[in-house]
Amino acid sequence: MLQVTQIQKSFFDKEVIHNVGFEIGQKETVSIMGKSGSGKSTLLSIVAGLIRPDSGEILFDGQSLNELDEEELASFRLHNIGFIFQDFKLIPSLTIHDNILLGIYPRNDIADDEKERRIVQLSEEVGLAGRLDESIDTLSGGEKQRVAIARSLAGHPPLVLADEPTGNLDSKTAEEIMALFSQLHDKHQTSFLIVTHDRDIASQTQHTLTMKDGELQS
DSSP, X not given: OEEEEEEEEEETTEEEEEEEEEEEOTXXXXXXXXXXXXXXXXXXXXXXXXXXXXXXXXXXXXXXXXXXXXXXXXXXXHHHEEEEETTXXXXXXXXXXXXXXXXXTTOTTSOHHHHXXXXXXXXXXXXXXXXXXXXXXXXXXXXXXXXXXXXXXXXXXXXXXXXXXXTTSOHHHHHHHHHHHHXXXXXXXXXXXXXXXXXXXXXXXXXXXXXXXXXXXX
C-alpha cells in the first residue's frame, strides 16, 4: 500500500531526514519510535503529503505523491488518510457529533444519511454512545482522543497516521487508547502508522521502526 523510498529533507541547510525508506502493507500496524528531534514527526508529515521531500518518493497504491499538486494532495488526504494528534486538534466550541463530522464533511461522495450513520456507529465503537450532543469542553483527555480517533476513521481511510497519540495521557488511559486502536484495527482493517517515543506503545504494533538523527536504524 505505502512505499517510502530514499526520502531526504533539510530545513535551513540542516538535514533532518536522511535516506529513509520503508513499506506498510494493507491492514498493518507500524510504529516509528525515537527520541524528540529524531525526525519522526517530519517523516509523518512527508508521508501525509503535508511536507514535500527534497528527494525520494512516496508511493500510495502505486500513485506517486510527488506528481500531485497541492489541490490533488488535499483531495488525496481527504479520501485516503485519517489523522490523530497528541493535542487532539478538536474544536472546543463544537459537540462530539460535529467534531467527528469534520472528518467527512467535505466528502461529496458520501450521502448525508450515511455520514450520520457513521458518526453514530463510530461514537459507539469508541465508547461514547449517546453522548454526541456533549461539548468537547466537558471531556477528559482520554475522551477527547476517542473523539479524534472516531473523526480519523469517519472517511474509512486505508491509512491512519497518529503522531504521539498517547503523549498527553496518563499511563492507564494510554493503555486504554492502544487497546482501542487494536479493536478498531481488527474491525475496520485500516493500517495505522504511529509515531511514539514510548517503547511500551511501540511494542503493541505489529512492526516497529526506530529513528535516530533522521535515519532509520537497522
